[in-house]
Amino acid sequence: MEFPGLYNYWIVTGLMMGGLYIVISRRNLVKKLIGVAIFQASVFVFYITIGKVSGGTAPIVFVGNMTYSNPLPHVLILTAIVVGVAIMAVGLALVVRIKEAYGAIEEDEINRQDNNR
Secondary structure, eight states, X not given: OOOOSOHHHHHXXXXXXXXXHHHXXXXXXXXXXXXHHHHHHHHHHHHHHHXXXXXXXXXOOOTTOOOBXXXXXXXXXXXXXXXXXXXXXXXXXXXXXXXXXXXXXXXXXXXXXXXXX
């Protein structure tokens, strides 16, 4: 089976759909965080893909080359990676606190305990 077109866009689409499916279908909070991380990775790959110019070089002026790649998407990805790690750390810390408070990390069990209070 051969995919037509640009492979990186197929990879981005597959990662996005996989991450979204995990977030929607799983009831475990840690698995949901993993789905969010996969979705974030797909966005990173997408931005890196659109930031690359075919035949482009670093934006340094020299004789003979007039095609440059914009470094801004790559810089934004570095910032997004740092934010993604921070979000994952906060999410995991919240899961630990939920586990301490409810004794479970499954949504159904947490909702059942909330409804009984």
